[in-house]
Amino acid sequence: MTARFDFSGKNALVTGAGKGIGRDIVKDLWQAGAKVTAVSRTQSDLDSLQAEYPGINIVKADLGKWKETQTALTKCHDIDLVVNNAGVFRPSTVLESTEDAVDGNFDINVKGLINVTQVLAKKMVERKKGKCFSISNIIQDIFYVTISVNSCCSIKKSTMHYKYFNYLNKTGTNVFTISTTI
Numbered sequence: 001m002t003a004r005f006d007f008s009g010k011n012a013l014v015t016g017a018g019k020g021i022g023r024d025i026v027k028d029l030w031q032a033g034a035k036v037t038a039v040s041r042t043q044s045d046l047d048s049l050q051a052e053y054p055g056i057n058i059v060k061a062d063l064g065k066w067k068e069t070q071t072a073l074t075k076c077h078d079i080d081l082v083v084n085n086a087g088v089f090r091p092s093t094v095l096e097s098t099e100d101a102v103d104g105n106f107d108i109n110v111k112g113l114i115n116v117t118q119v120l121a122k123k124m125v126e127r128k129k130g131k132c133f134s135i136s137n138i139i140q141d142i143f144y145v146t147i148s149v150n151s152c153c154s155i156k157k158s159t160m161h162y163k164y165f166n167y168l169n170k171t172g173t174n175v176f177t178i179s180t181t182i
């Protein structure tokens, strides 16, 4: 299929790139001419991405680990576009959730987003340009009558991005949230 957009000369970084939506975003950006950096947790997924899409950079990092993520992403320079796609869906209601379930959702869906944005948007602010996208699932509660911990994290994620938008927009960096649902 012919790419509908031209990202030639742009450096794009996608988190959660190994599977699902993230993997497809990598493919689309690569087909549109971007130089793509794929960030994910499983090495075999990254290796197969590199084999399928020659020329892409791969970065192995567990976004649930703050320092590991910072170290890995600090090496990524001149990123024009970040797609904060990595996320986990661990459904559990607020009334029944265990601490582990809350941590599992929060560490990646909220804390991971803050961490990635901190490293990469800081560099965008210095360069006075860049775009950050966040994939969220804010409208999940329309379908899930009991409020789940996962959707609380997603709402927080979207709110955070709105706040980033207000702040970063003044610096030449643009922030967008895309809410998907199931």
Ligand SMILES: NC(=O)c1ccc[n+]([C@@H]2O[C@H](COP(=O)([O-])OP(=O)(O)OC[C@H]3O[C@@H](n4cnc5c(N)ncnc54)[C@H](OP(=O)(O)O)[C@@H]3O)[C@@H](O)[C@H]2O)c1
Residues within 6 Å of the ligand: 015, 016, 017, 018, 019, 020, 021, 022, 039, 040, 041, 042, 045, 061, 062, 063, 064, 065, 085, 086, 087, 088, 089, 108, 135, 136, 137, 180, 181, 182
């Ligand atoms: N699919 C849907 O219907 C749907 C609906 C609403 C919103 N969303 C949102 O869309 C995004 C992608 O969803 P998806 O369904 O495509 O997910 P997916 O198929 O489960 O893939 C998630 C990817 O993120 C990676 N990942 C997860 N935790 C990570 C971590 N701690 N560090 C680094 N990489 C990590 C996974 O790597 P490993 O496999 O190695 O863990 C995997 O490559 C998520 O933010 C999700 O909330 C999806």
